[in-house]
Amino acid sequence: MTIETIGVLGAGQMGSGIAHVLAIAGFEVSLMDVDADRLVAAVAKISEDMDRQVARGTIAAEAMLSAVGRLRTTVNLPELGTLDLIIETAAESEPVKLKLFDDLRPHLKPEAILTSNTSSLSITRLAGRTRKPEQFMGLHFMNPVPVMQLVELIRGIVTSNETFEAVRAVVQRLGKTAVVAEDYPAFIVNRILVPMINEAVYTLYEGVGSVFDIDQSMKLGANHPMGPLELADFIGLDTCLAIMNVLHEGLADSKYRPCPLLVKYVEAGWLGRKVARGFYDYC
Ligand code: CAA
Numbered sequence: 202m203t204i205e206t207i208g209v210l211g212a213g214q215m216g217s218g219i220a221h222v223l224a225i226a227g228f229e230v231s232l233m234d235v236d237a238d239r240l241v242a243a244v245a246k247i248s249e250d251m252d253r254q255v256a257r258g259t260i261a262a263e264a265m266l267s268a269v270g271r272l273r274t275t276v277n278l279p280e281l282g283t284l285d286l287i288i289e290t291a292a293e294s295e296p297v298k299l300k301l302f303d304d305l306r307p308h309l310k311p312e313a314i315l316t317s318n319t320s321s322l323s324i325t326r327l328a329g330r331t332r333k334p335e336q337f338m339g340l341h342f343m344n345p346v347p348v349m350q351l352v353e354l355i356r357g358i359v360t361s362n363e364t365f366e367a368v369r370a371v372v373q374r375l376g377k378t379a380v381v382a383e384d385y386p387a388f389i390v391n392r393i394l395v396p397m398i399n400e401a402v403y404t405l406y407e408g409v410g411s412v413f414d415i416d417q418s419m420k421l422g423a424n425h426p427m428g429p430l431e432l433a434d435f436i437g438l439d440t441c442l443a444i445m446n447v448l449h450e451g452l453a454d455s456k457y458r459p460c461p462l463l464v465k466y467v468e469a470g471w472l473g474r475k476v477a478r479g480f481y482d483y484c
Pocket residue numbers: 250251253254257259319320342343344345346347348349390391394426427432436440
């Protein structure tokens with residue numbers, strides 16, 4: 202199956218980044234969200250990021266104009282019914298994703314492929330709630346999507362080869378590099394990255410270093426582009442906590458226990474950059 206039309210469910214930072222790169226690669230993209238304001242904000246962010254790419258010479262001005270022309274937004278789920286591929290990018294919560302799949306089920310065309318950008322949840326379990334589990338798989342992008350080269354491909358236990366190859370071809374057309382991860386909690390990148398962030402939060406919690414010194418240590422001492430606490434703010438502390446919980450429950454190992462300070466910040470609503478408050482204050 203060749204994919205030309207793609208629906209992106211959810212216009213948060215991942216959904217808008219994915220819509221951005223798909224439109225530039227020539228796909229017809231429908232970005233769907235129940236919140237019309239979020240769609241407006243997503244389109245503004247996509248235009249701002251594309252403008253920046255044009256200014257730096259990464260894409261031509263004409264390419265940007267045609268990409269914008271291939272991108273439409275909608276608040277109506279049934280409008281995704283004619284599309285070849287759906288990429289779900291809702292919050293990292295299993296009940297939220299399952300409800301979306303239930304709502305989507307009556308509208309999808311028979312050959313449509315459904316994917317989730319989940320960063321940690323079981324693909325096999327999510328697939329079980331879809332109409333055709335063999336036409337479902339994990340398609341996990343990294344943030345910021347226009348910059349990060351990697352995409353993780355995750356098969357559920359019954360994902361068909363046709364589904365896998367069609368989705369792999371989309372990633373190739375984006376010019377990104379695909380890795381194949383087995384369907385275990387948090388796959389590859391987040392299995393390694395998020396416990397590192399959690400350990401940085403423990404380092405702060407136990408008073409080993411300040412926010413500045415922890416981030417500075419990892420930037421200058423390990424050559425990371427961002428310190429782990431800055432990166433946690435960038436990813437979203439709620440997402441980091443959700444991933445730690447999936448690792449803790451899914452692998453039943455106390456080494457994945459979320460740091461109480463991370464839990465406290467999430468309870469306080471200090472979710473990072475998206476609310477202008479996390480380990481840093483962005484006001
Ligand atoms: N859209 C388009 N281009 C963007 C962009 C965006 N949203 N954000 C940055 N860029 C581009 C800039 O235009 C610039 O391009 P050139 O090199 O061509 O000039 C380049 O990226 C670098 O940007 P900046 O100079 O503005 O800033 P920087 O050098 O500080 O880099 C960063 C910013 C790319 C985010 C860098 O700090 C970085 O790589 N951080 C780590 C990000 C990371 O680890 N991501 C993975 C998170 S984990 C994840 O996503 C998985 C999950 O499920 C949680």
